[in-house]
Amino acid sequence: MPSGQKPFEATTNNTPKSIANDKLKPTAEVHILVGGAYTDSSGEEHRYGHTALRVKTRMSDLTYDFGRYGKVTGTFGESGDGILRVWRSFQPYISGEVVLQRKTTGFVYGVFDHEGDLSSSYFNGLIRSGSFIGGKSNHQKNVYRLAADYHALGPNCTTLSLDAARQALPKIDQGSEKYNKPEDVLTFTERLALKSKGGAPRLFLPANLLKFLHSGDAVKPLRVDVYGTGK
């Protein structure tokens, strides 16, 4: 207590900025990164896309990238080990996407640090049930095999990213069901495979997610960042 001030006496706060405003301003960001189609070096176009989640708080900036980065199985290579790559900084992740001449759209949502941490905690729970792959981890990323395997129709990059994003943004995929249109993206054979699996009850394709997040039915992002060229 400053000298001369009586107990319980009110003091004037000389902070030029409003404390109330500071407390209401989001301190963290959740980025849903949707990679579009790309054409590989053999000339084949891949329309399926790829989704990752970036969680940026005042303490960390991690990008969670789930895919078939290990053993692959299935007639079309549609399933495999569920490998989660956690990038320690965003630049190497996005540089890899840009090299493919693939356009990545980042839907950025403002949240508070503790909300961003909820998304990271979701991934940390999956990591705890999985195993660390030291041989594939390096200064840029940590690599984990999760307990659940990957399947192109889910659990996949999109369903996992949405499940984690929902921890910070509970309404993030509300209303997305009507955008679940595999026929927009999948080939005839892939659609047959989907049918044989009994269909997909929720949105799982990055291209469908892109359309949904751009629509007026989705939570409005703080901003939309675009990286790279391409579709």
Added chain:
Amino acid sequence: MTKVHKLEYPLMLSSNVGSNNIHMLPRGTVLYFDKSYPEGFTRYKVYVNIDRTPLKLEELADPTEIDPIDAAVPSKEDLLKLLSDYPLTKGDLESILNSNRLSKEDIKEVFGKYIR
């Protein structure tokens, strides 16, 4: 028709088995295109002759299973490690620097540590 690529610069190898040593796929290795994935990686086949060393074989339980290892262009940090711990030839070094995967700033930073 089979499509191939002859490696113009060496790649860093990694697998599920952790190792403190550096392993590289040499420049000149022929990669046979196999399949690209939506995640953004492409799988290639490499044919290896192992001379007069009969290896024990086992049946693959799932005939669709493929268990690849990873290969990547050396990053700035990898290059620092290669220069100190690996018998990198002048040709290998030149090819990595010409790979266009390292920025001029990265290259300056690496060599700044040697040129004082």
